[in-house]
Amino acid sequence: MKKIIYALLLPLVVVSGLVFANREIKNEAAKKSTASPRSDAERKASLKKWESTPDAIRYEKWKVSPEGKKVYAGEAKIRKHINAFTDMTATVTALSLPAGSRLGFGVMVRINDEDYILSFGAQLSEKNSLNAINQSRQLHTLKVNDKIKIRSHSVSHAPKYLYPIISGDYIERDGKIIYKRAAGKGGC
Structure with a gap:
């Protein structure tokens, strides 16, 4: 009887030791991967x-190009609206x-x-919620020459594109909200 009990306890002790050791390894790896903030220098x-890379040189040339x-x-032209998160009236020019x-996903618009x-980014198609699906359908109903109101927190650029890129955070058509970006979780 004692032999059976020892035979059952031995694998239990070995497995417990392996689990505990694996947890310690993961904790050490997590501590090592946490990067401290870089200094100003x-x-x-x-x-x-x-700045000495070919990409940086191409970017600097693009910045001063027409x-x-x-x-x-x-x-x-739209920076004050972006900073204040106020409405910008736009016309859809291409779908x-x-x-x-x-x-x-995105569209071309004309503002002033x-x-x-x-x-609207790739995340629109990745969401599973009914609200996201409904918003996606409403965005796909946009037509050329539709008048919309846009609010955004950011505008960006890339040498690859000939136009500034507005991140769609809030879109309204005919007084109805057709898209509102969900607030980020755990962010600021």
Whole structure:
């Protein structure tokens, strides 16, 4: 009888030891992977290193090119609306993004005689909630020449695109909300 009890307890002790050891290894790995904030000198050094790369050189050339200046001017025109998160009246000019775009779902819009990419990102199609599905359907009902009101927290640019990129946070058509980005979880 004692032999049976020892035979049952021995595997239990071995498995418990392995589980405990595995937990310790994971805790150590998690502590090592947590990066401390970089110092100002480290940030400046990495920026200096990046500035000498071919991508950085192409970016700097783009910034001073006529295309880059046009994109920056377009951003400047809507900057006060972005900062204040106020309404911008826009007209839908195209239902697809420029060829080769990797911004997810979006449309082209015109605000104050300037063209913009209005991007909703890839996350719109990835959500499973009924609200996201309904919003996606409503966005797909947009037509060329529709008048919409946009509110956004950010506008960006990339040398690949000839237009500033507005992140669609809130879209309204005919006084009805057709899209409202869900607030990020655990963010600020």
